[in-house]
Amino acid sequence: SEPCEINAATMAKAAELAIGDYSMLHNNAFVAGDLPCRIGHCCWIGQHTILNSTGGLTLGNGVGVGAYSQLWSHIRHGDTLQGCRWNSSRPLIVEDDVWFVGHCIVSPIHARARSMALVGSVVTRDMDPNHVYAGVPARDITDKVGPQFREVSLEEKYEVMQARLDEFYALNPGEPRSIVVVRSLDEAAHLPPEQFTVFDISTRSYNRRR
Secondary structure: OOOOEEOOOOEEEEOOEEEOOOOEEOOOOEEEEOOOEEEOOOOEEOOOOEEEOOOOEEEOOOOEEOOOOEEOOEEEOOOHHHOOOOEEEOOEEEOOOOEEOOOOEEOOOEEOOOOEEOOOOEEOOOEOOOOEEEOOOOEEOHHHHOOOOOOOOHHHHHHHHHHHHHHHHHHOOOOOOOEEEEOOHHHHOOOOOOOOEEEEOOOOEEOOOO
């Protein structure tokens, strides 16, 4: 695994904590629960965030959880022997590129890819792909503000990444030019694997060479 970052005063008491490449748990984050908490690649978990995995918690790749947010996979406190009816848990599933902007409270829902909850939202229902939510309880406001993501062509992605790569080498003139951006891995089939790291724009992934 490539480096991930866990900052000061972060505490984890989950049954299992798995964190992907280049993800960050910021200061004073708290992870706890009876089932695994799985965090994907390139995620950012803000300061003073609670991640609860009592019912299981899965965050996909590129997920953003803004500061002071709380992600809950259970509801439990009252004495069931005395008749309390509120005692349940279920998985909280957050797909790729979801963003909880900050100060969000999230129930055990299914947040589908690229969905977004604006600051201060209380999310109690599933979130549709690339839809934007706000309020208490959170409601779909995509018709008013538009989706989180716009459509980007493969060629545009390639041109942007190539420009960033050129900028990197301009800032680091002594660096061997060993990073290659391609539209698909087929374009890199002829490159010696021991000499080049290849970024595939179509799948947003790279191979771990060198």
